[in-house]
Each structure stands twice: as C-alpha cells, then as structure tokens.
Amino acid sequence: MALHINLLHEAQSKIVEEKRDPLKLGILAMLVIAVCFYGYYLFRAGESKKIAREKSALEAENAQLAPQATQAQADEAAANLSVQTTGAVEKIINDRFYWGPLFSEIFAGTGPEIQITSFEGSTRSPEAVSLTVIGISAGREPRAVAERFRQSMEERLNKVYGKVTSQFVSLENSEVPLVLNGKSFAMANFSIGFQLSLQPKP
C-alpha cells in the first residue's frame, strides 16, 4: 500500500478557511439582502409615485372645481330664491278671490219676490270671505220668503265654495205693503250675513 503524504495540507486548509470566512459570507449575505431591499424599495417608490401623481391630479381637479362649486352654490341659491319668489307671487295671484262668479250666483239665486238693496262683501284673507246682503222680501209670508232665500242662497254658494254659513242679522216686517199689479203684498226687510270658508289652494 502506497503511502501518501500531503505536505500542502496547511496551505489547503487556509484556502478553505478563507473561502468560509464568516465576514466575507456575512457581507455577501448582506449584499443579497440589500439588493432585495432595494428592489422592494423601488417597487414601493413606484407605487408611492403613482399615488402622489393621483393626489396631484385630484388637487388640480379640486382647484378647478372649487370656484365652479362656489359659483354653482351661489347660482343655486339665486335660482331657488327666484323659484320661491315667483311661487309666492303666483300664489298671491292664484289665491285672489274672484267676485264675478259670486255675483253671478247671487243674481241667479234671487227670485222676483226678493229685491236686494245693498250688498257688502269683503275678503281679508284668501280663505275667508264675508258678505252681507240687505234687501226686501215680498209675499203672503215675507219672512218665510226671506228664509227660503237665505237657505237657497246658502245651498247654492255651498256648491261653489265649499263651507258656507249664513244667518239673519235682522228680519223685520215692514209696515208699508208692496202694491204690484193692483195686488197688495206684505213686505219684510232682511239682512243676511254669509261666511265663506274657502278651501286653501295647494
């Protein structure tokens, strides 16, 4: 058996030791880690830049929109006020009480045995109208004629205006008879008050 003697074992073990130097290995490992860290940093920086760009774009948009929004707010307020004002004026116009139809009803509901001598009406609010009709009723029973007139007028006005109430302010027999075509009729003086409670318009 041949004998081998390695005279270079010390030099060889030194080379191996140098190859396995912990500091060298540590620096190598750190370099690898640093490269990975840097790669991750670059990835995150790219992401961050994207977010910053998005923020800048939003800031620019906001700077552009903010004055428009302020103007729009003022425009909206002005427009709403205009709508409100016009609505209020239209309501004033639409809520007026028209006397023409009321007179038509009174004319149509007054028979030949009734003579209206005075009429007074007023409206202090769009929903409340009061009127007083003063006149003369004639017939065998003039008071009954006046009562029929009151009832029929109340019924007639109720159909048109909704809630109407009426009452005699006065009803007195007249001492002077009415002579018509040679016939004499008893007369009564009446005064009737009507209250019209109109339905408020929407």
Add this chain to the structure above:
Amino acid sequence: MKKFNKDQIQKMALSGLMLVILIYCYFQYLLGPLDRAQKLNTAAIGTLQGQVETARKQVKLGRNAVARSEASVATMQSIEGLIPKEAAIAWFPPLVNQFFQKHGIPKVALQLRSTEPVGGEGLERFKYFSWDVTFPHASFATAISALSDFENEMPLLAIRSIKVDASSETPEQQRVVCEFRTLLK
C-alpha cells in the same frame, strides 16, 4: 462538530451587527419615510376625492337649479312686465278711469289709501297698494260686470271689498265703493 475559533466568532458578530444596522437604516431612512408619505398621500386622496365629489355634485345641483328656475325667471319677467316703471299713483288711476269709461261708467273716484310691504323672502321689492275706488253713479249690473272683467284682466289686482248701495233717489244708479289692492313695485 467543528468549533468556531475566536476570530470567526468575532467576524460573525460583526456581520450580525452590520445586518442589524442595515435593516435599521433601511426601515428608518428609506422604507419608513416612503411609507409615511404614502399613508399621508392616501389619506389626502380620500379627502380630496370627497371634496371633488362634493364639488361635482354642487356644480350639477347648481346647473339643475338654474335650469329649473328658467321657467320661474320667465314667469317673473312677464309679471314684472305688467308693472310700468313709473310711480303707481301716476299710471294706475288713469288706467282704472280709462277701463271703466270703456265699460260705460264715466266717473270713478280713486284714492291711494296705503302702501305696505308684501313680506317674505325675495318679495322685498314688491308692495301692496290699497286704493279706495268709488263709482258714485253706476248701474249695479254694469259695475259688477266691469269689475269682473277688471279683476280678470289685471292679475296683480285683488278686490278686497265691495259695497253696493241702492240710492233711493235714483234706483237705477247705485253707489259702488270698492277697495282694490294691487301688487306693485
């Protein structure tokens, strides 16, 4: 198992220390500020998105309101077109006289009773003018017919009260007293 010598242990400790320093510096001076800036930017984006969204909605609301008010503006212009620019006392009595003369009532006495503000937001420029109007000699039917036409033709006028008295001397000619209220500027 091979044991490390002193030199190797020192080198390993040094390597470990360097690694710790590397990690610390990386997180403290690179990734940390980046992370903080990113968080701040993300939060700012959230706020800005809200602001932009609100602004967009406001602009849209403003446009819609303006579009909606166009009809109102036109209506108001037509209403204001009914009111002459001169003082009411200068033009309203002649207008009333002319109208009722056309309807067969030659004499109309008209007097301004009062003016009062309408009240309400946006209505500051409008006023109510109350007028006492007297038809000394008018047929009841003629007066009522004329008054009906007048209230139909004058949208800004309201007849607040009417009083008709049959005169005993001239039964065909009644005295009609009214209160007109006009909405004017």
